[in-house]
Amino acid sequence: MPRITAEEVRVVAHLARLSLTDEEVRLFTQQLDTILDYVQQLQRLKTESVSPTTHVLPLANVLRPDQITPSLDPETVAALAPQRKGRFIQVPKIIETEPG
Amino acid sequence: MNYETTIGLEVHVQLATRSKAFCGCANNFGAAPNAQTCPVCLGLPGSLPVLNQAAFELAVRTALALNCQITDRIQFDRKHYFYPDLPKAFQISQYDQPLSHDGHLDIPVQEQTKRVRIHRAHLEEDAGKLLHEAGDGASLVDFNRAGVPLLEIVSEPDLASPDEAFTYLTRLKLILQYLEVSSCDMEKGTLRCDANLSVRRQGEAALGSKVEIKNLNSFRHVRAALRYEQERQVAALQSGQRIAQETRLWDAALERTRPMRSKEEASDYRYFREPDLVPFSVSPETIGRVREGLPELPESRKARLMRDDRLSSYDADLVTSSRRLADLYEATVALHRQPKAVANYLISELLAYAHVRSLEIEAVAVEPAHLAQLLQLIEAGAISRPVAKNVFVEMIESRVPPGEIVTRKGLGQISDGAALEGIIAQVIAANAQTVADVRAGKASAFQFLIGQCMKATQGKANPQRVAEQLRQSLSQQTGGS
């Protein structure tokens, strides 16, 4: 049984803003299925006593004091962008109000 | 058929720190575009976010004031979406281990107290700001706001009407102001609100389809949008339609909501742990200390003023309606132990002063010592109330003590019989017709003559003395003729 369908690949591609041809969808579905199959081997391990590891260093509560440090020169920042208008970064027109 | 409304609110509040959440760029409003940005808040490769201690502490303080539980192991996650205001293409937020959860806020609803549960309050970063230029097919991005610390406060869907939602927001804002964690200025966007609303037939177990409403720029807009949406959904259900689960935008000009895009599912954000930020925890001792250090919140302050100062519920409500006003009240009462008089003066004169000038109460500078002195001058009869009004304004604007203003301008009240006699004689001579009206028994004519005497002394005459002497003079004249 396949672990991932062509439809799921299309959804993920859409979320990542990738446009795929039908041929690519077929190819990646099959490749991702193989990868998932491989990863599935991990499911056989007993991990009840292992706590999830999202950080390898045993650190916690790393904070910095609330102090202002110099920002970049706005001229430098605007120059980073492919398109600018004054010191603003210019992007194609956005129609709808922001999500999130 | 009756319908029930269910409302939940998401409030985003910018925390009043000096620097941003994860970098040292300044957190303030109004700088030149992109002048407060750095590799961290621009999401440049190789940069490393480090959490701002003040942002963390302000968030914990707020969470505890909202009766939330602080999570044992607090973690940050990446929330992914593509939008030009989000330089990293993900927002640092919190998913399954938020800063705090399960709190509550009590609000007054029809003379009763209603407990609104708070689902969670978590820390995240703000996005940049997009400016839409008319016509030329481009939008402009300013990243100064990107990375500003936000606390997102999510209520449970416990609010049953647009009015309850309005009350909840007003109360929440008041608490945030008392805590001094945010400027709470909706115009500057330091406080923002999204709402969701569903309706269902009365008695039905399952909630109706949830509609999220965005673009709400004031509490009034929130209430108006919720009222509109409530009516729209009831009308749709009555005509047999189904409500689509969607996000709608409030159009304040047209006073209606309109659909945005179909709502992405939570899993579309592809949350995963932020590997650049370690876990955080707050010890029980620290929680205890922060809780101890919380200021007295509006509800208990109001109760104390009603109990100790014998203020009415109405007066106590108004006095505690801003922390600044309540502080000013208490500092003044400490100098002039007349709580009712102080409360009255603040409510009638100070609120009016601010209202007429469209100022926030916080923006009006009043010295408690000056206000106490002004009230003492009034009570001692040294100045009349109309004069006091002018002295009050001048005292605020010049910051000169009222006693000095009165002396310098010669505003002392005229209660001296001989001084008043001359003025009264002039007024009687100049208003023969009105005097005749008084004698014919017209009460308003008598008031007019008092007014003329007050006017002749620029309000400095003691009105009671004027009335007495005027009455005397008029009766003497009648007797003499």
Ligand SMILES: [Zn+2]
């Ligand atoms: Zn920065």
